Amino acid sequence: MTPTAVVTGIGIAAPNGLGTDEYWRATVAGVNGIARISRFDPSQYPVQLAGEVRNFDPARYLPSRLLPQTDHMTRLALVASDWALADAKLNPAEQPEFGMGVVTASSCGGFEFGQRELENLWARGGQYVSAYQSFAWFYAVNTGQISIRHGMRGPSGVLVTDGAGGLDAVGHARRHIRRGIPVIVTGAADSSLCPWGLVAQLPCGRLSTVTEPDRAYLPFDARATGYVPGEGAAILVLEDAARARERGVAGYxxxxxxxxxxxxxxxxxxxxxxxxxxxxxxxxxxxxxxxxxxxxxxxxxxxxxxxxxxxxxxxxxxxxxxxxxxxxxxxxxxxxxxxxxxxxxxxxxxxxxxxxxxxxxxxxxxxxxxxxxxxxxxxxxxxxxxxxxxxxxxxxxxxxxxxx
Amino acid sequence: MAEFTVDDLRRVMRAAAGEAEGVSLDGPILDLTFEELSYDSLALLETASRIERETGITFPDGVINDLKTPRDLLTLVNSHLAGNAG
CATH class of the missing domain: 3.40.47.10 (Thiolase/Chalcone synthase)
Structure with a gap:
């Protein structure tokens, strides 16, 4: 019988809540996470609002080894993955390493890291560019870093289909579960809220230039003016339902x-x-x-x-x-x-x-x-x-x- | 720069690639292998690059990959600083 794929763990870092509980309380209450961009001064840019993840201190959650080599979006992905695994009550160290894979989606890669290293290149010279630029910007880096952190050596990959990616990744993860892989960590993280990342998004012409946070992103409203960019991570643990039940986890x-x-x-x-x-x-x-x-x-x-x-x-x-x-x-x-x-x-x-x-x-x-x-x-x-x-x-x- | 000390090395290594979980750079690190310190080739490359920037020396191509321990690296740096690197 084809295995059923169930979600047994959720990890969230969102603009209106860090952690699943905080996000869900805010989301049910209708709390807005959209505000003026704080990461840099947006005055000179036509788009000035974003959904930024607030109060995220990566050093609180990740070893110092991972900080020099990761973009902000990878840190969000790693922390959300830790939370998702904890939520699923799954200790990867106790699982066969080839029985766990990672499939994430990405749209932007690590723009903030890339902007900093480009600044180093042009202002100070090639020897000032981080060796980690080689992979820190890359679409597949979140999959790779999650895989390395948790020793997950099963089938893995990345899907790049812009806003559809979050579903496409989970769809692909389900294929692996159906083929007999017990656990796939899946979902997505994205952030490109640095000047370079924002400018790269402007030519599509779909970003809202409205500066009032309650008026900027109004889908299905006659006043709609486009969308507000956001950042964050939602990582899920997908499991073979029968195996999850064996270890006493029902899943969402x-x-x-x-x-x-x-x-x-x-x-x-x-x-x-x-x-x-x-x-x-x-x-x-x-x-x-x-x-x-x-x-x-x-x-x-x-x-x-x-x-x-x-x-x-x-x-x-x-x-x-x-x-x-x-x-x-x-x-x-x-x-x-x-x-x-x-x-x-x-x-x-x-x-x-x-x-x-x-x-x-x-x-x-x-x-x-x-x-x-x-x-x-x-x-x-x-x-x-x-x-x-x-x-x-x-x-x-x-x-x-x-x-x- | 007169001499590159073990504390200089600790400082540069922390900035370059940090500490892996369960690994500390505080103790006697000189004769541990880079592998034991969880320093892969990229971490070592980034460390060497920062030492070059700070000291002005230039390592010959490939020499970094042959280093086994922080003591090897420190000896190499100081022989360059003393002007007698071969």
Whole structure:
């Protein structure tokens, strides 16, 4: 029988909460983590807001060996991984090393580290560039560092599909579980909130230039102006359900369905492939639209892409046919970590039986969505759909289900 | 710089690559191997690069990889500083 993949551990470092408990309390209460950029003076930049992880002191959590060789986003990934493993009550030292793998997603790599070393190169010369620049910037570095830290030598990799990456990584991790690998550490971390990283994001034209934190990122609102960038990590421990049960761990929920599609060229005249990703994920989970208790939407935050997503949801679920929420309104979009964080939030919603709200948004009626705005909505939640998109045409959808 | 001391070396090593869990650079480190100190080739390269920047000396290519212990490194640095490196 094909193994069932269950999430047994969650580790979160988010703009509105460091650690799963703090994040979840803030998210249910609708606490906004978006504020003026504090990491550097943003006055000269058109984008001045971000979701920054606050009060994160890496030296408190990591050995000094790891500090000179890691970018900020890798430190977030390592700390979230430690927390996820502790949450899963899994001690990697007691597990066979080839029975544990690492699959993460990344969109940006280590921009802050790279900017500092480029400054060293140009201002002081090549001999001042850190030897660790060789890998600290790299998309795969989080997977590598997690693997090394915990002695995980099983199948590993990295997926780079922008905002869809958080789901694509977990989808790939599930493949490894189904092929017989007992444990995969998965999810994503991203941060590029340094001047170079921010400037690199500007040409896409989708970042909001609004400077009021409660007005800048308003998905499914007629006032939408784009999105606010965020940073953070959401790392999950994925396990073969039977093995997890053997060691007395039930888990938060099962990765029941997953699908990824790619949009046709906008010049082709063919429709976007988001709806198809949703339908394929439902089919993969062997559930119908009526089985979905809530949708964690992508929530691009611009009229065109919000329209595409609303149309896809209405086509599958009917008009206002399912509660929809966008907790990203509290954090900004965390690039590859955005969907991983939504997935973690979906599992916590199942666990705590409450849907976190979409904050600041007045839903535009023409989207025809039942958007959970204002305050959290309580109720029995057993099956959740998560939708994610990445720049350039990536779509992903995932169904998670309470694990019986 | 007259002499590069073991405390100079500790300071540079901490800045270059820190301490791994369960390893301290505080004690008598000179005759432990870099492997025992969890210093891989990249950590050693970064350490050597910082010593070059600080002292102005230049190590010949490849010589760093042959060093086994902090004492080997310290001896090499000081022979360069004394102007009699071969």
């Amino acid at each position: 929920g099962e990765i029941a369905g997953y699908a990824a599609t790619f949009d046709p060229s906008p010049r082709s005249g063919r429709p976007p492939a988001l709806r198809r990703a949703i339908e394929l994920a439902l089919a993969d989970a062997e559930v119908g639209p009526a089985d979905i208790d809530v949708v964690f939407a992508d929530g691009a935050g611009d009229r065109e892409r919000d329209r595409i997503e609303a149309d896809a949801l209405c086509a599958v679920f009917g008009e206002a046919g399912v509660p929809v929420t966008v907790p990203k309104t509290m954090t900004g979009r965390l690039y590859s970590a955005a969907a991983a964080l939504d997935l973690a939030a979906a599992l916590l919603a199942i666990h705590h039986r409450v849907i976190p709200p979409t904050i600041h948004v007045s839903p535009a009626a023409d989207y025809r969505l039942d958007l959970v705005t204002g305050t959290a909505r309580s109720g029995q939640i057993d099956t959740v759909l998560i939708v994610a998109r990445g720049h350039g045409g990536f779509n992903a959808a995932m169904v998670v289900r309470r694990h019986a």
